[in-house]
Amino acid sequence: MRLFLLSVGCWMVIAGSAWAQQPALPGAPQPTTLPTSALIGPGTEVIGQTYSVELRSGTSFLGTLRAATSLDLTFDTKDLGVVTVQRANLRQLVPISAEQARRGYDDVGNGTRLFFAPTARNLRRGEGYVQDIDVYLVGANYGITNNISVGVLVPIIPGLGLNVFAVTPKVSVPVTEKFSVGAGLLYANAFGYGAGIGYGVATYGTADTNLTAGLGYAFARGETSSTPVVVLGGAVRVSRRFFLIDETYIVGQGIGGLLGARVAAARASGSLGLLYATDLGGIYPAYLEFAYRFGKVVPKR
Template structure:
């Protein structure tokens, strides 16, 4: 019964993500009611009231109609027949239709990337169902996330709490650098009678490439209370968009003193605001591997803006 409920929720989530109505409604139009002539670096999605869509450019605006240029030719369209016009960057217009911006360029699976949220943006995330969190941007260079665990049968006083601040050092279309950290506490937990100390890591991270295909690398230094690990953990990962709604994601770590590399691979299914990750973590090297395909990774993210 639990398995059936899980797969029912998974199927419902994927249907919501791929719903064309949701994707169009959240395609971030310049102005769905205002018609303007676009420059050559942008194209427009012309949606008519009969449900048909055409990608092209408005080249002339009349009193009752517009002159719209597309691969079907140049045609006059009555304003009364237009339901919506969305202006998008030319590179977002693909042979299969409009590719909305990738909603999750600031994170791989667990690790962040060098890209930052824009001011006012934020998202709700949930890892393995038991680790919900919220992240928001106070500016284009500063964001803060916070979350806690929801272990069944455990009171709030014994849950895990964490904070994840991040500062963007350099941001551009293809090169991005950031520093940040994760600070976690587990009040009420103990090991052999000793309280678990606060712990976490500080990191520096960079991403290279456009939003739809980039590599990420970074160094992270772990700490527990005031005891810092002098050797860094090394991160190498990336994300590559395979289609309008699917991307490949990989996040790989080499921890100091470990004789193995923690590897991961999987797919990210997304709409214009929501995404669902299904991946696997495995080990490379070392004496005892996890075994193919690896430990499953599942998470869900909803972007507010």
């Protein structure tokens, strides 16, 4: 039981700094893929594609792109009619799937994590988030490219300063539209003592609904544990703002994890997870998080 809790604790630190949002289960509607010939000039916008649009003013809407120039974009929207926006006023422009458009779901992230556990989906280039976990842990992650991200996690406990910290780089590669693989590392240092976990992970789904499986090995003082940490989890978006999430850890004969929910808007989200484990004797609140996404996600011309 002690080995189980230690291994799970290390894995949780990994993902806490590594992240809100979730891929699609088998049988879910496939996103619409438009032909390359529909690309507008040298840019990456696609005529006929539906986008989640966010302006610098804070206004956001869903719209289908009908025209694009070097200065502005024109969308058909359900409630606002035809809307033309200047590129200079764009804060974020993210393509969404046909299923998201049908349900009226805007973009709330790329499904990069469950609670603590990372998925094989990555932050997009220029996108990041900051988070506060259980009050005393503060983290940040940033997408260096569409395939590489890096994160940090530090406790905000008086007297510790920067003597305790963790870094969490991750590399992700999309194999197909809905299947991605990735690998990452948690390295934590406390008062000169270093330890961590190296892991591999695979995710099937979309940013809204996904299944993830991962395998990690802890290391410290030049030695690697012979007992792996297996992670199984998933997330389901059940409404515009509400997700159900589970992540289960298996270490030897021990099983435990977090079960709960996330409420997510375009930039901000809040999560609550209940801890369960072998011989724990109940289910207890253990994970409370607030996160804020930042950055500009706009196709380049």
